[in-house]
Amino acid sequence: MNTFRKVYEFYRDGFRNMEVGKTLWIIILIKLAIMFLILRVFFFRPELSRYDTDAEKAEHVRENLTKQP
Numbered sequence: 001m002n003t004f005r006k007v008y009e010f011y012r013d014g015f016r017n018m019e020v021g022k023t024l025w026i027i028i029l030i031k032l033a034i035m036f037l038i039l040r041v042f043f044f045r046p047e048l049s050r051y052d053t054d055a056e057k058a059e060h061v062r063e064n065l066t067k068q069p
Contacts, residue, residue, distance in 0.1 A: 015021070051057045 048057045
């Protein structure tokens with residue numbers, strides 16, 4: 001257990017003493033928020049949410065998988 005505590009304290013102190021790294025982490029978090037929250041809402045709408053039963057959902061999936069281009 002002592003090893004895990006040392007590792008935790010090492011990373012905790014490292015993140016506290018960052019200067020440029022904090023800005024980079026903020027940029028990374030903003031990009032992730034854009035990717036997962038905003039893009040999902042506009043481009044990746046759940047198609048199956050409009051169906052009520054599992055049978056309707058299965059039929060929709062079956063139709064799209066077997067549809068000829």
